[in-house]
Amino acid sequence: MASIAGKVLLLTGPPGAGKTTVAIELASRSERGVHIESDRWFHAIVGGYIEPWLPEAHEQNTLVMMIVAEAARGFATGGYSTVVDGIFTPGWFLEPARDTLVDAGIEVSLAVLRPSAETAIHRRSSRLSPVPHEGIEQMQRDFVELGPLERHVFVNEDQDVAATVAMIAEAWRSGSIAM
Numbered sequence: 001m002a003s004i005a006g007k008v009l010l011l012t013g014p015p016g017a018g019k020t021t022v023a024i025e026l027a028s029r030s031e032r033g034v035h036i037e038s039d040r041w042f043h044a045i046v047g048g049y050i051e052p053w054l055p056e057a058h059e060q061n062t063l064v065m066m067i068v069a070e071a072a073r074g075f076a077t078g079g080y081s082t083v084v085d086g087i088f089t090p091g092w093f094l095e096p097a098r099d100t101l102v103d104a105g106i107e108v109s110l111a112v113l114r115p116s117a118e119t120a121i122h123r124r125s126s127r128l129s130p131v132p133h134e135g136i137e138q139m140q141r142d143f144v145e146l147g148p149l150e151r152h153v154f155v156n157e158d159q160d161v162a163a164t165v166a167m168i169a170e171a172w173r174s175g176s177i178a179m
Contacts, residue, residue: 011026012143025165036085038088041068072106090146107178112143
């Protein structure tokens with residue numbers, strides 16, 4: 001099986017999909033593993049911040065995703081298996097992150113967690129979230145029909161974290177979810 005050292009996994013899905021929990025576990029399984037939570041980078045903007053789910057935030061979002069990808073590139077170049085979790089919505093967040101990494105010669109894989117809408121909403125209800133309910137519902141819909149990206153989907157409705165991590169780790173190592 002191939003090594004994932006120096007490679008990046010973009011782990012995505014709607015709010016409440018389990019991205020951060022799965023990402024931490026995936027990264028911790030590597031001898032040299034890194035977890036980057038992309039949402040944290042938005043909090044670095046203290047002047048002129050635009051809520052990322054708003055259409056007028058596109059320029060800001062593209063920049064943040066490129067910066068997140070540059071951080072991931074740095075770790076991957078240093079030989080770390082790097083898991084970046086975030087809402088990498090196709091047509092919005094995915095392309096700037098993926099393209100920045102690919103242009104730097106980094107192998108990028110994608111895993112999309114897809115629990116049911118009910119499960120994701122239930123998980124989110126136990127957390128404080130600045131995202132209005134309508135925004136969460138929209139992000140949930142953004143991951144329903146992914147066309148050619150469907151091969152990257154992992155349905156994590158009725159399985160525990162360990163089973164989800166095992167499936168994604170195997171797919172990442174085998175290269176079957178490389179972009």
